[in-house]
Amino acid sequence: MVKYIKVLQGRICRRLESLDGHKFSRKIWKRESGGGGTSKYLQNGNIFEKAGVNISVVHGLLDHKLASLVHSDSDRFRACGLSMILHPVSPRIPTIHLNVRYFELEDGESWYGGVIDLTPYYPHPEDFIFFHQVIFEACERVKKNSYSEFKLNCDRYFYLPHRGEMRGVGGIFFDKLHADNQIHFELIKGIGQSFFDSYIPIVRKREGESFSQQDKKFQLIRRARYVEFNLIYDQGTKFGLGSGGSSESVLISLPPEAHFISYWQPDSGSPYARMLEYYKPQDWIYFTVKENY
Amino acid sequence: MVKYIKVLQGRICRRLESLDGHKFSRKIWKRESGGGGTSKYLQNGNIFEKAGVNISVVHGLLDHKLASLVHSDSDRFRACGLSMILHPVSPRIPTIHLNVRYFELEDGESWYGGVIDLTPYYPHPEDFIFFHQVIFEACERVKKNSYSEFKLNCDRYFYLPHRGEMRGVGGIFFDKLHADNQIHFELIKGIGQSFFDSYIPIVRKREGESFSQQDKKFQLIRRARYVEFNLIYDQGTKFGLGSGGSSESVLISLPPEAHFISYWQPDSGSPYARMLEYYKPQDWIYFTVKENY
Numbered sequence: 019m020v021k022y023i024k025v026l027q028g029r030i031c032r033r034l035e036s037l038d039g040h041k042f043s044r045k046i047w048k049r050e051s052g053g054g055g056t057s058k059y060l061q062n063g064n065i066f067e068k069a070g071v072n073i074s075v076v077h078g079l080l081d082h083k084l085a086s087l088v089h090s091d092s093d094r095f096r097a098c099g100l101s102m103i104l105h106p107v108s109p110r111i112p113t114i115h116l117n118v119r120y121f122e123l124e125d126g127e128s129w130y131g132g133v134i135d136l137t138p139y140y141p142h143p144e145d146f147i148f149f150h151q152v153i154f155e156a157c158e159r160v161k162k163n164s165y166s167e168f169k170l171n172c173d174r175y176f177y178l179p180h181r182g183e184m185r186g187v188g189g190i191f192f193d194k195l196h197a198d199n200q201i202h203f204e205l206i207k208g209i210g211q212s213f214f215d216s217y218i219p220i221v222r223k224r225e226g227e228s229f230s231q232q233d234k235k236f237q238l239i240r241r242a243r244y245v246e247f248n249l250i251y252d253q254g255t256k257f258g259l260g261s262g263g264s265s266e267s268v269l270i271s272l273p274p275e276a277h278f279i280s281y282w283q284p285d286s287g288s289p290y291a292r293m294l295e296y297y298k299p300q301d302w303i304y305f306t307v308k309e310n311y
Numbered sequence: 312m313v314k315y316i317k318v319l320q321g322r323i324c325r326r327l328e329s330l331d332g333h334k335f336s337r338k339i340w341k342r343e344s345g346g347g348g349t350s351k352y353l354q355n356g357n358i359f360e361k362a363g364v365n366i367s368v369v370h371g372l373l374d375h376k377l378a379s380l381v382h383s384d385s386d387r388f389r390a391c392g393l394s395m396i397l398h399p400v401s402p403r404i405p406t407i408h409l410n411v412r413y414f415e416l417e418d419g420e421s422w423y424g425g426v427i428d429l430t431p432y433y434p435h436p437e438d439f440i441f442f443h444q445v446i447f448e449a450c451e452r453v454k455k456n457s458y459s460e461f462k463l464n465c466d467r468y469f470y471l472p473h474r475g476e477m478r479g480v481g482g483i484f485f486d487k488l489h490a491d492n493q494i495h496f497e498l499i500k501g502i503g504q505s506f507f508d509s510y511i512p513i514v515r516k517r518e519g520e521s522f523s524q525q526d527k528k529f530q531l532i533r534r535a536r537y538v539e540f541n542l543i544y545d546q547g548t549k550f551g552l553g554s555g556g557s558s559e560s561v562l563i564s565l566p567p568e569a570h571f572i573s574y575w576q577p578d579s580g581s582p583y584a585r586m587l588e589y590y591k592p593q594d595w596i597y598f599t600v601k602e603n604y
Contacts, residue, residue: 045574059573070573180558238568245571246562249542250552259543265473269539272571275531278538280352280363280563281338 019120019130019203023073023100026118026210030071030102031058033214037221038063042071047264052078057267061274065225068105070270074098074263094124099131101254102213103271109237110227112138112145112186113244113273114217117254118206120197130202131193132209135172136217137186137244139237140229141292145220146187148311150302152216153190156208161201165303168192173299178247183297185247219311236290239282241273248272312413312423312496316366316393319411319503323364323395324351326507330514331356335364340557345371350560354567358518361398363563367391367556387417392424394547395506396564402530403517405431405438406479406537406566407510410547411499413490423495424486425502428465429510430479430537432530433522434585438513439480441604443595445509446483449501454494458596461485466592471540476590478540512604529583532575534566541565 031042040063048054055074060066077096099119106113115135122128136149150169157165168190176185190209195202248255248271258268284290324335333356341347348367353359370389392412399406408428415421429442443462450458461483469478483502488495541548541564551561577583 043574061573068571068573180552180561242565245538245569246542249539259473266574268473269571270573272535274572275568275570276538277568278361278562278565279567280354280361281336281559 019206020075020098022207022210023098023118026100027056027058027071027073030213033218034060034066034069034071034104037218037225038065038069040064040066042069045264045267047267049074049076049078049262049264051262052076055264055267057264057270059270063107065106065108065111065221066104067107068270068274069103070267071100071102072267072270073100074267076261076263078262096122100210101271104217105241105273106221108224108227108229109139109233110142110224110229111221112136112217113241114213115271116209116213118209122197128197129194130197130206131195132206133172133175133189133191134209134212134216135176135186135189135191137240138296139240139293140233141289141296142224143296143305145223146296147302147305149187149189149216149220153209153212154303156212156215157190157205160204160208164192164205165190170299176247178243178251180250181243181246183243183294184299185244185297187296187302188299223311233289235277236284236293238275238277239279242276242278244273245276312499313368313391315500315503316391316411319393320349320351320364320366323506326511327353327359327362327364327397330511330518331358331362333357333359335362338557338560340560342367342369342371342555342557344555345369348557348560350557350563352563356400358399358401358404358514359397360400361563361567362396363560364393364395365560365563366393367560369554369556371555389415393503394564397510398534398566399514401517401520401522402432402526403435403520403522404514405429405510406534407506408564409502409506411502415490421490422487423490423499424488425499426465426468426482426484427502427505427509428469428479428482428484430533431589432533432586433526434582434589435517436589438516439589440595442480442482442509442513446502446505447596449505449508450483450498453497453501457485457498458483463592469540471536471544473543474536474539476536476587477592478537478590480589480595481592516604526582528570529577529586531568531570532572535569535571537566538569538571 035041040060042058042060045057053076057072060069075098080093080095102116104114117133119131154165172188172191175191259265328334333353335351335353338350346369350365353362368391373386373388395409397407410426412424447458465481465484468484552558
């Protein structure tokens with residue numbers, strides 16, 4: 019897994035650099051109580067306003083609070099993972115998040131977790147359908163009937179109860195899949211590959227599209243919801259900040275700019291009012307996408 | 312206390328309207344499980360980019376999670392409070408936060424809490440000294456030797472452990488002061504009055520000062536830390552979002568715009584590098600402020 023995430027980090031960064039034209043910077047950090055990581059980030063790019071592709075390989079003792087976050091009584095762990103988050107300049111290109119991780123406790127239990135989810139800011143339902151179809155196929159190829167469970171997990175996880183809405187249009191989320199089963203590592207590799215197959219075509223389709231100041235404003239308002247989710251609810255952020263990792267590396271997930279406007283409502287009939295309807299769980303794979311990605 | 316916060320809300324809003332030239336809007340909300348509140352807010356004003364002055368009067372049952380937040384086994388409560396947060400346009404004018412509250416449990420225990428703290432974005436140490444001197448006097452007038460304890464509470468509370476820095480330059484914070492002691496209500500009134508005596512003179516002194524784009528950029532970066540604090544650590548925000556209040560009303564505290572820039576560092580010798588030195592606990596009341604406020 020350590021080797022896999024290192025290779026994946028390199029592949030992702032090279033692909034994004036060739037799209038964006040800017041190079042990633044790199045920060046290496048050590049964790050006092052064991053291990054460390056390599057954060058690669060790009061800010062103020064041509065396509066990506068902020069991009070972070072981080073890997074970490076850590077080990078040590080879980081304190082009581084962290085142990086309860088991973089629902090465990092054991093207190094020695096080893097973990098590694100890759101986290102990626104891309105915040106594009108253009109509101110016509112969605113934000114994407116990818117995470118694959120491995121976690122091992124001293125008593126021998128070990129498992130994989132993985133997430134890929136999309137947060138768009140403009141009502142292009144064909145993009146959301148395409149995204150879900152690609153990850154549907156990535157799941158079903160490895161494990162029959164796995165997508166619907168993982169998709170439901172994702173809808174439930176990226177949810178803001180105080181708003182009654184999802185962060186984006188979901189994706190898939192699995193956790194605690196036992197690492198002694200080779201199929202589960204295949205799922206990890208499937209989710210990694212699905213980023214290239216689903217997101218890159220959407221970027222290429224949308225990068226030339228012009229957008230209005232209203233589009234940008236809506237993106238900035240929705241990015242504030244992204245911040246709310248990540249700082250109030252996200253378990254990865256809590257674990258990262260609480261486990262002595264690099265807080266800059268953890269918080270690279272936050273959008274570069276966000277507008278916290280109170281009591282905001284879209285004009286009825288606007289693309290933004292339509293977009294709000296998509297931040298609700300729905301079935302994506304029974305549609306047919308005719309367009310070329 | 313209910314009467315006091317209603318009068319205080321009116322007084323604050325009138326004072327701010329006369330400074331800003333814009334009027335507050337009002338939202339009344341009801342809480343399903345008992346009570347409600349009145350939120351007054353102003354966005355895109357001349358002086359205040361976002362201002363919220365909220366009162367709430369609520370009652371009901373504490374669920375297990377909320378009971379642990381207030382460290383109680385009892386499960387029926389009544390509470391009321393006023394929360395104010397002002398985010399000025401100009402980075403030369405600090406953000407200010409004021410909260411006074413009353414909490415009562417079924418078994419008869421009841422107490423007051425209060426906070427006033429300042430978050431500046433430009434190194435005007437004379438303003439920070441003036442602010443602390445006013446609140447020092449407000450405390451000492453009512454209760455001898457109370458300031459230093461309340462000031463220490465505040466330094467400890469408005470602290471971002473993952474950054475190793477304070478949110479601003481502190482102020483005072485007290486909680487669980489028994490409401491059967493009349494002196495504690497006098498402290499509440501003192502903290503309310505101290506807002507007018509400390510903050511308004513700072514606004515009037517700084518409102519005419521011009522500022523640079525660099526000043527504004529630093530303010531936007533520091534406002535992101537404000538968001539981090541409020542969403543990750545603030546107990547009032549957790550209680551507000553978890554107790555079925557109005558989430559828009561709770562989140563009015565968030566700055567209108569924030570920049571989450573990763574690995575940002577100020578140029579050495581810049582005003583921003585100097586300002587960072589002030590986000591550390593320090594003694595303010597042994598200075599003399601010569602300037603006129």
